[in-house]
Amino acid sequence: MYFPKFLKTKLSVTFTFVFVLFSLNSQTTRLADAFCDGNINSLGTNLTSSVNRGQGHRFEISKTDGTILTVYDAISGNQVDASRSKYALKLTWLSGCNIGYGFTYRIRVSWFNGSVWSSYGSYCQVTTPTVPLVVGSSFCGTTISSLGVNIIASTNQMCGHRWEVRDMSNALIGVYDALTASVANPGRSAFNFRFSWMPVGTIQNATTYQLRVAYYDATTGAWSAYGPSCNVTTPVSASTQLTPAWCGNTNVPSAATSIICSTVTGAIQYQFTISAVGYGTVGVLTKSTNSFKLNELSSPHPITGLDYDVVVATRNTLASLFSGPGSSCLVRLAIPTTTISSADCGRTINYLQQDTLHANIIPNAEAYRYRIVDGVTTIIDSVMNLTSYNGITLRKFPGVEYCKTYQISVQVRVNGYWSEWGTPCTISTVCEPTTELRDGYINSNISSCATNLYVNSIVYATPYQYRVVGPNVNEVLEMVGSQIRLSYLTQVANVIYGNTYSIECRVFTNGNWCPWGPARNVTLQIPTLSNAMCGASIPTMSTNVYSTSVGCATDYRFRINGPGMSNVIHNPTFTNFFRPSQLVASGMQLNSTYSVEVSVLSNGTWSNYGNACNITTPLAYITSDFENFDLINQKEDGIELVESSLGLSEFNENTLSLYPNPSNSGFKFLTTEFPIYDELIELYVMNSIGQKIESTNFKSIEELEKYSFGENFAQGIYLVNIKIGTNQLQKRIVKLK
Secondary structure (H helix, E strand, O other): OOOOHHHHHHHHHHHHHHHHHHHHHOOOEOEOOOOOOEEOOOOOOOEOEOOOOOOOEEEEEEEOOOOEEEEEEHHHHHHHOOOOOOOOEOHHHOOOOOOOOOOEEEEEEEEEOOOOEOOOOOOEEEEOOOOOOOEOOOOOOEEOOOOOOOEOEOOOOOOOEEEEEEEOOOOEEEEEEHHHHHHHOOOOOOOOEOHHHOOOOOOOOOOEEEEEEEEEEOOOOEEOOOOOOEEEEOOOOOOEOEOOOOOOEEEEOOOOOEEEEOOOOOOOEEEEEEEEOOOEEEEEEEEOOOEEEHHHOOOOOOOOOOEEEEEEEEEOOOOOOOOOOOOOEEEEEOOOOEOEOOOOOOOEEOOOOOOEEOEOOOOOOOEEEEEEEOOOOEEEEEEOOHHHOOOEEHHHOOOOOOOOEEEEEEEEEEOOEEOOOOOOEEEEEOOOOOEOEOHHHOOEEEOOOOOOEEEOOOOOOOOEEEEEEEOOEEEEEEEOOOEEOHHHOOOHHHOOOOOEEEEEEEEEEOOEEOOOOOOEEEEEOOOOEOOOOOOEEOOOOOOOEEEOOOOOOOEEEEEEEEOOEEEEEEOOOOOOEEOHHHHOOOOOOOOOEEEEEEEEEEOOEEOOOOOOEEEEOOOOOOOOOOOOOOOOOEEEOOEEEOOOOOOOOOOOOOOEEEEOOOEOOOEEEEEOOOOOOOOOEEEEEEOOOOOEEEEEEEOOHHHHHHOEEOOOOOOEEEEEEEEEOOEEEEEEEEEOO
16 A cells, blocks of 8 residues: 555654554563562561562552552652662652551552653552550550650551540540641640640549550541550659640740749749750759749750750748659750841842852851742752851752842751741842853963863853954854863964963853953963973983973074073974083083073064073083983992993883883883893982982893882982993983972
């Protein structure tokens, strides 16, 4: 059958799409056999799949009647907590409170191929362990110390607990709904019980009560049956505690705020005992009134953000003992809020990467958390390492944009607790960001036209354009990133050392070229001798004396002044070094100090001479390039060394080298097609004034290659001599700091 060309294309795409979908849907996975239709002994059991597929799994959890309880995305879970596997499930990872003990759940698995999720595999039934819900064994049959003791169950089940209280005649005293109470009283547990939380007047001292516990199943909206009962006896003494307004108060405004307990008829004194985790008892305050203040504690207390437990006892006469303490109540001195500093509030930000926003510092802060809001999107980031804290940049907030106005506010963490969000302030981002050379390059002297020059980077910007202006140079150059060299210019032939160049930059972002930033100057400085040469003593007259090597230069020349030489100009032809031996005819002498200046040729123009550096020639004429000079009457350790022209047909500079050279540690030998000799190999090293500082012998070239030396040499230039029979080779090495 004939199909038009465009139909063939559409049919091909359709068939490919159908085939991809069919291939994806045909590959499934499910829980591993070890868990499928079985029991687990813990809600924290790691449930894995029969086979890991794609980039990660998600798990659908439902009741046996098919009601879906939740879906857990293991890929997202791994992004939140890297310790979690992208292919596994723990029931303790599920949000909500609809997973409990002694239930059977159906679980099936899907996998993600990078674009779409596969179909779910087959169901597996998993049964959680049965744990009876009873009062904790440490409370059964005991007399508690106060009505404020926190009584817990054997385990926390589902969403929360309900506690039934009966007397020993089995008469119902009341029911405490911990789940509902936790909503009405933030900070209370949805699972625990205190006698002090029962209605006033219902609980008596020195009385035994029967307690039973039930749990709430959110999926059915019903309470379970009560578990077995447990007898708990209340304390003998009457007691008091902080009033409901203060008990559990985690926002005490200041250390001078009065914290009040309930009054006791006939009491003439109230004793407040204050303790804190990690500090023990921090204060016992005896007061004639039913209040105290945190600033009455001894230093270092009170500490912002620290939880203080307060119990209260009373007495009716000065001769009597204090009663047993009442219920324990928690209070916490509020953590002060902070804001963005006044210097930063209201700023318009140009550099998302570099412009830093600072919060007003809070003493003893452990971390700061920042929130920016643009009316629709809220983005939060934190600074946790305060040892290097220097504020925050907008680059830390994923999705921040140019040409936006944000409200930014700050939280501070003290003693593990976060403060309230501070007062927000407004900041904006520029619509058209500009950039310029970084501070370290503005009005700087650069040694080479190949030196990298950097501008402040602009987030999301690409490419960058650079405008370079100077004598005979006026060019706009486009680059991918925030770095440029003068050597990149097409007009590089016009770049001259000693000239100053103006550089400005602009970036392309949001579909447009932004304005040019400020023009900043750099000066291409005239080179000098290299640092290793400046102030150096030259070991031989044939040693190369180098200037710094610079880009864009086509030739170098040297101006020398010293004994026998006055403004002598030497042009060694297209190299950045000369040898003192080349200047003997011009008057250069041994054991003398000379001032050397360098000029470079670029664009057909010689630059001015750079700063002068001194070099000192050697005491004696020692060659390193075998120009048929004799080593005259040089004696080391009483041995006269007289060498004539050396036979270099086999043993020459190409067969033996030293590396690394220069070096800031030691040196080793490297041989290439080295001839075989029966003679002993002799090595000695001389410093710049002709002193032998190292000497050793080798039986074979293998021993020579294993040898290293020079680790303890001082900075300078040295001559290395290798002798085999009548043949000798000399090498120059440079030891750096």
